Amino acid sequence: MPRPVVALAGGVGAARFLEGLVQVVPPEEITAIVNTGDDRDFFGLRVCPDLDIVTYTLAGIVNRETGWGFRDDSFHCIDALGRLRDDTWFALGDRDLATHIQRSARLREGATLSRVTAEIAEAFGVAVELLPMTEELAPTRVVRRDGSVADFEEYLVRDGAPADVREVDLSAAARAAPAPGLLEALEAAETLLICPSNPVVSIGTILAIPGVRARLEARRSAVAISPIIGGRPVKGPADRLLPSLGVEVSALGVAELYRTLASGIVIDRADAALAPEIEALGLAVRIEDTLMRDSKIAANLAAAALALAGTRA
Amino acid sequence: MPRPVVALAGGVGAARFLEGLVQVVPPEEITAIVNTGDDRDFFGLRVCPDLDIVTYTLAGIVNRETGWGFRDDSFHCIDALGRLRDDTWFALGDRDLATHIQRSARLREGATLSRVTAEIAEAFGVAVELLPMTEELAPTRVVRRDGSVADFEEYLVRDGAPADVREVDLSAAARAAPAPGLLEALEAAETLLICPSNPVVSIGTILAIPGVRARLEARRSAVAISPIIGGRPVKGPADRLLPSLGVEVSALGVAELYRTLASGIVIDRADAALAPEIEALGLAVRIEDTLMRDSKIAANLAAAALALAGTRA
Numbered sequence: 001m002p003r004p005v006v007a008l009a010g011g012v013g014a015a016r017f018l019e020g021l022v023q024v025v026p027p028e029e030i031t032a033i034v035n036t037g038d039d040r041d042f043f044g045l046r047v048c049p050d051l052d053i054v055t056y057t058l059a060g061i062v063n064r065e066t067g068w069g070f071r072d073d074s075f076h077c078i079d080a081l082g083r084l085r086d087d088t089w090f091a092l093g094d095r096d097l098a099t100h101i102q103r104s105a106r107l108r109e110g111a112t113l114s115r116v117t118a119e120i121a122e123a124f125g126v127a128v129e130l131l132p133m134t135e136e137l138a139p140t141r142v143v144r145r146d147g148s149v150a151d152f153e154e155y156l157v158r159d160g161a162p163a164d165v166r167e168v169d170l171s172a173a174a175r176a177a178p179a180p181g182l183l184e185a186l187e188a189a190e191t192l193l194i195c196p197s198n199p200v201v202s203i204g205t206i207l208a209i210p211g212v213r214a215r216l217e218a219r220r221s222a223v224a225i226s227p228i229i230g231g232r233p234v235k236g237p238a239d240r241l242l243p244s245l246g247v248e249v250s251a252l253g254v255a256e257l258y259r260t261l262a263s264g265i266v267i268d269r270a271d272a273a274l275a276p277e278i279e280a281l282g283l284a285v286r287i288e289d290t291l292m293r294d295s296k297i298a299a300n301l302a303a304a305a306l307a308l309a310g311t312r313a
Numbered sequence: 314m315p316r317p318v319v320a321l322a323g324g325v326g327a328a329r330f331l332e333g334l335v336q337v338v339p340p341e342e343i344t345a346i347v348n349t350g351d352d353r354d355f356f357g358l359r360v361c362p363d364l365d366i367v368t369y370t371l372a373g374i375v376n377r378e379t380g381w382g383f384r385d386d387s388f389h390c391i392d393a394l395g396r397l398r399d400d401t402w403f404a405l406g407d408r409d410l411a412t413h414i415q416r417s418a419r420l421r422e423g424a425t426l427s428r429v430t431a432e433i434a435e436a437f438g439v440a441v442e443l444l445p446m447t448e449e450l451a452p453t454r455v456v457r458r459d460g461s462v463a464d465f466e467e468y469l470v471r472d473g474a475p476a477d478v479r480e481v482d483l484s485a486a487a488r489a490a491p492a493p494g495l496l497e498a499l500e501a502a503e504t505l506l507i508c509p510s511n512p513v514v515s516i517g518t519i520l521a522i523p524g525v526r527a528r529l530e531a532r533r534s535a536v537a538i539s540p541i542i543g544g545r546p547v548k549g550p551a552d553r554l555l556p557s558l559g560v561e562v563s564a565l566g567v568a569e570l571y572r573t574l575a576s577g578i579v580i581d582r583a584d585a586a587l588a589p590e591i592e593a594l595g596l597a598v599r600i601e602d603t604l605m606r607d608s609k610i611a612a613n614l615a616a617a618a619l620a621l622a623g624t625r626a
Binding site: 043044045060072073074076077078079080081083084093094095096097098101102104105108119120123124175 | 356357370383386389390391392393394396397398406407408409410411412414417418421432433436437571612
């Protein structure tokens with residue numbers, strides 16, 4: 001059954017926002033459509049970074065310092081694996097590995113990623129519906145100026161997110177079928193939110209899934225929260241990726257990206273001066289404290305986004 | 314190139330014996346043919362208990378108290394997995410898991426078990442050649458009196474090795490192709506040893522591989538070390554499995570099992586009184602301290618076995 005609030009979500013920023021959202025909307029009324037463009041097989045284990053970050057955060061077990069993985073996890077397995085192979089650059093904690101082992105086992109048994117994601121969320125007591133954007137592996141690729149191509153996590157983690165990005169290749173997402181129920185969820189939602197996630201490699205990937213952008217543009221009612229504060233991303237490599245699309249690294253640049261599908265945007269107090277220019281794009285603007293240092297700020301931010309969406313106070 | 318000393322091996326008893334053997338023969342001259350009847354996929358990970366016990370023991374990293382797994386390993390992953398599924402009864406340590414992840418990844422890439430086993434042994438600095446008895450999954454099954462059938466590790470670990478065994482089913486091994494080079498190794502060996510391992514589910518499984526028993530019987534020169542001391546196995550469920558074959562749980566019972574393929578057997582001082590009866594079967598007997606409490610005793614035992622085989626003093 002479609003849920004009234006649907007949010008497009010990436011990783012850490014989205015997870016923190018959703019942590020606020022569940023304080024002002026019952027989690028049973030929320031669907032998060034989660035980016036899977038960063039998903040990758042490591043040594044035969046399917047790792048879904050954004051799904052896991054959102055799950056662990058909503059379950060209250062995330063490592064709050066890094067934003068990913070289990071709190072107080074150990075890394076004995078990946079360390080031992082380093083004796084056996086040389087591609088152990090992605091830090092996978094021992095407890096975290098259980099999730100990847102289980103997901104990989106279920107996928108091999110023939111379960112869909114949606115099904116497995118729901119099972120894992122249930123096991124962790126997460127009541128928000130987490131919907132992967134697609135059941136397929138649809139890796140985002142980063143093309144560097146030297147012509148080399150890497151999967152997103154290779155670019156981000158292995159290579160350290162260098163600033164020489166020529167192009168972000170979302171063609172895999174553009175060829176992927178939306179997860180069952182995804183387009184229906186977008187159509188039936190009373191409120192559409194775009195979490196404060198990377199507009200290129202998190203939200204952009206979801207928007208690249210066939211039918212998603214069209215559904216959002218047809219309604220043009222989404223409310224976005226800018227992930228850029230004072231011209232810099234809170235976390236992640238947006239400042240090195242937005243320029244590749246000719247987009248300014250600012251709340252205004254984000255508003256320009258979303259202008260055809262959003263009716264409003266929440267921006268940080270630090271960016272208040274940009275409000276007139278954003279309003280000139282046809283977007284309603286709300287100015288808030290958007291740096292989610294704690295879950296109270298996140299709840300306030302969620303309430304502000306809902307108020308801007310006009311459906312809840 | 315075939316190696317001069319070839320030993321049939323199971324788990325803990327074999328590993329400790331091999332630890333002694335490498336003190337009296339250069340490890341580069343030894344091939345251990347290892348039972349894989351206990352191998353099993355757990356959550357998509359191929360676990361090979363006997364290969365790992367032998368590898369870890371020869372690498373000097375085994376947990377000496379349990380005889381299996383890494384010394385000082387943690388169990389965070391398997392504990393976390395217990396939240397996601399209910400079949401986490403096989404204790405897999407975090408560092409140990411790296412071996413299974415690597416093996417499973419390489420098998421899926423198309424590598425043979427022999428190849429992967431050699432790679433892992435090399436990574437652990439093990440110079441003894443470890444040859445799985447077959448490249449195939451050939452699970453030993455235990456049939457209980459109530460008619461229920463379990464894989465060996467299910468019987469041993471999950472069910473606690475109850476004494477109601479009706480039959481040990483080695484038909485999978487009997488249908489499996491010997492690993493490449495295995496029969497040649499048996500033919501070319503100067504010395505053939507049968508480690509002090511379970512005669513039914515460790516050595517019996519290897520003997521069930523097509524061609525193995527015939528090669529050993531054609532030579533009838535193997536020297537066995539009895540895994541039974543004073544009518545009881547040092548470790549494992551031999552006392553609950555031998556009766557299912559109508560075999561007495563004693564060094565004499567073991568000698569009877571091996572009489573067609575061995576020329577001699579090393580038995581414990583505790584069983585000295587059985588020597589005349591064993592000799593009456595046509596086997597040379599050597600009486601030694603066979604309880605390998607330390608590696609010096611293991612080395613003495615290995616030297617005694619080689620002496621009995623007549624090739625080395």
